[in-house]
Amino acid sequence: MTTTPEDLRTDQTPLAPGAPRSGTTFLGLPTAPRGVGHLRGDRSFPDAARDALRDGQLRANLGHATTTIRGKRARVVAELPDWAQLRAAGSALKTATMARLDEHLEELERQVTARGGTVHWARDAAEANRIVTELVQATGSDEVVKVKSMATQEIGLNEALEAAGITAHETDLAELIVQLGDDKPSHILVPAIHKNRAEIREIFLRTMPQFQGEGADRDLPDEPRRLAMAARAHLRERFLRARVAISGANFAVAETGTLAVVESEGNGRMCLTLPETLITVMGIEKLVPTWRDLEVFLQLLPRSSTGERMNPYTSTWAGVTPGDGPQDFHLVLLDNGRTAVLADEVGRQALHCIRCSACLNVCPVYERTGGHSYGSVYPGPIGAILSPQLTGVEDNASLPYASSLCGACYDVCPVAIDIPSVLVHLRAEHVEAQEKPTAESVAFRALATAMSHPRLWRLAQRAASLGRLLSRGKPTMPNALPFPASAWTRSRDLPTPPAETFTSQWAREHGGRK
Amino acid sequence: MSAREEVLGRIRTALGETRAPVPEVLRDYRATDDRPADVLLDVLVDRLEDYKASVLRCGPDDVAASVSAALDAGLGAGWAPGSVVAAPGLPDAWRPGGLDTDDDRPPVRLADRAAALTAVAVAIAETGTLVLDGTPACGRRALSLLPDCLVCVVTADQVVGGVPEGLARLDPLRPLTMISGPSATSDIELERVEGVHGPRTLVVVLVG
Numbered sequence: 001m002t003t004t005p006e007d008l009r010t011d012q013t014p015l016a017p018g019a020p021r022s023g024t025t026f027l028g029l030p031t032a033p034r035g036v037g038h039l040r041g042d043r044s045f046p047d048a049a050r051d052a053l054r055d056g057q058l059r060a061n062l063g064h065a066t067t068t069i070r071g072k073r074a075r076v077v078a079e080l081p082d083w084a085q086l087r088a089a090g091s092a093l094k095t096a097t098m099a100r101l102d103e104h105l106e107e108l109e110r111q112v113t114a115r116g117g118t119v120h121w122a123r124d125a126a127e128a129n130r131i132v133t134e135l136v137q138a139t140g141s142d143e144v145v146k147v148k149s150m151a152t153q154e155i156g157l158n159e160a161l162e163a164a165g166i167t168a169h170e171t172d173l174a175e176l177i178v179q180l181g182d183d184k185p186s187h188i189l190v191p192a193i194h195k196n197r198a199e200i201r202e203i204f205l206r207t208m209p210q211f212q213g214e215g216a217d218r219d220l221p222d223e224p225r226r227l228a229m230a231a232r233a234h235l236r237e238r239f240l241r242a243r244v245a246i247s248g249a250n251f252a253v254a255e256t257g258t259l260a261v262v263e264s265e266g267n268g269r270m271c272l273t274l275p276e277t278l279i280t281v282m283g284i285e286k287l288v289p290t291w292r293d294l295e296v297f298l299q300l301l302p303r304s305s306t307g308e309r310m311n312p313y314t315s316t317w318a319g320v321t322p323g324d325g326p327q328d329f330h331l332v333l334l335d336n337g338r339t340a341v342l343a344d345e346v347g348r349q350a351l352h353c354i355r356c357s358a359c360l361n362v363c364p365v366y367e368r369t370g371g372h373s374y375g376s377v378y379p380g381p382i383g384a385i386l387s388p389q390l391t392g393v394e395d396n397a398s399l400p401y402a403s404s405l406c407g408a409c410y411d412v413c414p415v416a417i418d419i420p421s422v423l424v425h426l427r428a429e430h431v432e433a434q435e436k437p438t439a440e441s442v443a444f445r446a447l448a449t450a451m452s453h454p455r456l457w458r459l460a461q462r463a464a465s466l467g468r469l470l471s472r473g474k475p476t477m478p479n480a481l482p483f484p485a486s487a488w489t490r491s492r493d494l495p496t497p498p499a500e501t502f503t504s505q506w507a508r509e510h511g512g513r514k
Numbered sequence: 515m516s517a518r519e520e521v522l523g524r525i526r527t528a529l530g531e532t533r534a535p536v537p538e539v540l541r542d543y544r545a546t547d548d549r550p551a552d553v554l555l556d557v558l559v560d561r562l563e564d565y566k567a568s569v570l571r572c573g574p575d576d577v578a579a580s581v582s583a584a585l586d587a588g589l590g591a592g593w594a595p596g597s598v599v600a601a602p603g604l605p606d607a608w609r610p611g612g613l614d615t616d617d618d619r620p621p622v623r624l625a626d627r628a629a630a631l632t633a634v635a636v637a638i639a640e641t642g643t644l645v646l647d648g649t650p651a652c653g654r655r656a657l658s659l660l661p662d663c664l665v666c667v668v669t670a671d672q673v674v675g676g677v678p679e680g681l682a683r684l685d686p687l688r689p690l691t692m693i694s695g696p697s698a699t700s701d702i703e704l705e706r707v708e709g710v711h712g713p714r715t716l717v718v719v720l721v722g
Contacts, residue, residue: 029524061703068704085543092539099536102525115687121517173710174701190701197703224702228710235711240622256686266659266697266712273655274621284521291686295678296543302641306700309561310641310677313712314692315655321689323618324654339524348528 030124031392032337037125037156038184039337039391041375045398046491048373049365058194058370065193066361072307073358073412079309080299089296091416094352097289098342104254104287105333111257115319117329124336129160132246132279135330136166139277141243147261147268148172149248150188150355151281151334153377154390157246168246169238171267173231180207186371186379188357189305194370197222208234235267245271245326249282250354251297252331255290258318259331262301262311272315278326284333285342285351297354300414305356337390346425350386352415357382359409359419365402374399381409385422393430400426439487461504464497471496547640547675554639554673555720561642565695566708567716574669577608577721581631581665584717585610588663589628597628601657603650604633608667621656629663630713635690637673638680644668644718645684646691655691664696664713670722 032039041048052058077083097104109119122128136144144161146152146168158168158179170179174192178185181203185191192200201222205211210233211218220230247268251260259280261268272278288294302311320329342348360366360380371379376387376396384403388396400423409419431441450456471477477485477494488494500508515523547554559569568587572580585593595612602615613631616624624630633651634644644666646652658664674680684690697712708714 029528065704082543085540089539089541089543092537096536096539099529099534101529102522105522105525121521123517123520127517171711172701173699177701190704192701200702224705225707227702228699228707232710236625239711240625253686258686264697265699265710267710269655269659269691270711273659284525291681292678295545295681298681299543299677308694310638310643310692310694312565312694312696312698314690316686316690316692318687318689321648324648324656324689333521335521335524339521339528342525343528 029340029343030337031340031395032154032390033124033126034391034395036129036160037154037336038377039154039387040395041373043375045369045373045375045402048375049369049402050491052369052373055370057196059368061194061196062367062370065187065190066367069307069361073304073361074307076303076307076309080303086296086299087414087416090300090354090414091352093288093293093296094349094415097287098285098348098351100289101284101342104289105284107254108252108257108287109333111254112259112319112329112331113257115257117257117319117331120330120332122332122334122336125155125334128155128281128332128334128336129157131332132157132281133160133164133166135277135279136161136244137164139244139328141166141277143167143169143238143242144244144246144279145169145171145238145242145271145275146175147245147247147263147271148175148191149246149281150377151248151283152246153185155281155334155336157281169235169242171235171239171271172263173228173265173267176231176235177203180204184372185377187360188355188378188380188382189360190357194372197224197227200227204230204234210234235270239267239270239274242271242275244277244279245275246279246281247271249280249286249331250301251294252282252287253289253291253294254287256318258291258316260294260314260316262298262314264306264312266313269313269315272317273325275326277328277330279330279332281332281334284335284338301354301356304354304358304412304414337392340392341386341389344389344425347385347389347422349417350382350389350422352417353382353386354415356414358412358414362408362412364404364406364408369402374402381419381423382417385417385419385426388426393426394433397430400424400430443488458503461497461501465499465501467497468499543678544676545678547679549675551670551673554675555670555722557675558637558639558642558668558673559720561639562695562716562718565642566698567642567695567718569718569720571720574721577667577719578610580719580721581608581667582610584665584719585629585631585663588665588715588717593628598631599624599627599629599657599661600631601633601651601653603653604631604667605651608633616653616657621654621660624656624660627661629665630657630661631665631667632658634666634668634672636680636683637668638675638677639673640676641694643677643680643692643694645680646693647684648689648691655689658691658693659712662709662713663715663717664693665717665719666693667719667721670720 177192187193250262366380384399599614635647636645696716
């Protein structure tokens, strides 16, 4: 695993909220503002990852989950003889969408409006939260039901609603577990992947009203079926009384104004169907130009994400339909740093992401460190390129280094996002932004000098063999080496130097012969 | 400047003055499935059953009897016809006697019904997907959502091979519900549990 040494961290670099990103692609476009939403962690990736690595339970849960999903995905992808063609079409469709993003958004707005919906534009998280809060307040309701949505997590909508006295009920089972457990999601698709059944049972018994009070039946086995049924009972009444729902969107079709939500449990359908008012928050990159384009993505997405031929439920709607579903529909189009991503010709492909999470499940780094280490609602490889671009790379400077660059994420990406290349691009951008030389760059410069002078090199090798004393016979050096070596070994294993170097062995065995 | 103007302006700045040409999208993936119709029906049945739905096949003259059998399978024998609510436009010949018909009642009042009966607009064999489009024979969205058991009647001519053929038959302006098996979750240790919030039982009557 490769992560950045401590002194490479510049998360504390002073930058005004919403200040432009640095680097060669500077165009002055605002990034996601600080102080709102969940794109930045409290700690850098190396610090958070070190704790996660020590959590054996977490690693066991993650290992089981990612291995299982990987296997399912591989089987259903192999079923399709035209997977490569679909993948290429998905990639080209996204590139084509981004190339005329303004025109497609204007068309979407026209179509949604023509079908009785209202379109709102939000420059950033704070503005989107304000728009949604005011829309809810206008209904007179003080609670909403929510479909799992990355966009609303990104902007911290639940917290904003709470501050306005509105309760948001997450209705996806995993999101509910995370919400009731006062926790944070750790995976894009299965947000409670880090919790096992016993932990979930504890959370339910502690927080669900049906298990509280005198005479409540607290008999809840930790079988997944029984836990799921407890959640069903918990949410049923909320669905039936809800007057306002909030969702994200997996896709929006510019040509027709059709929105699409892909899900499994039916909680999405409940939210999209039963309330009077529906508010959908959507990143501006989520649209596709035509209805026909969905034939590509509805094949790519379920197979890549849950390893299913098709997810149990997909709902689509265009505006409002008299007599069927919400009669008041609002679509909030969210920028929050996306245009800054679009401005980077290399990095903009991060906007092609359809949030399938296949890259998380193959990533050797994610599998060991889990989602919380990434500090953002977007964990894993896609998060490592998306979050730093949305916030400006200096605000998430350690994430582009949270990768082994093994390329597995690129191989599984259904829209062929070249994540490793963008990671390298962002590292370069970060390095260029550094004004003072880092310990790493000083060390490598010294190494380059030594390697080009034979006498210096022999001296350095002799000095290095002293490291054997520190390692006390172990194959790797301790991670408590003094500065500046600590910067390297705190997040990497450094092999103990051999007892004899190649050059000295050669000299010994071959004597003076040349 | 309005947020709309500002976001659109940012996009134009980001894309630059001389925009890259829009790449051609090569649609060389499979757009049609030329397998014979009876093979596609078998594929549909296989996929539906793989996703824990039950399938009953019957001839065009036996639909009502098969729907009764489907309700037996979903609700157990002895179900009350009044507890089953059918889509308003469902052909009379498909309905066992005594079923309730969905009307303009508030959607939440569908929640106390045991089962719902609907037609479909399209069925996609390769993914085991039924699509309801909100027309009178399919009913409004709440109908196929709130009762715990859903029975769908699919006719052979509605079955297509793959997703592209299915979407091509649908009207994107209608509210569509694509159903692949009963509702399910894998959120707890990835163990699949059928039926969290939607119908826990899906029975399909395949005609032809």
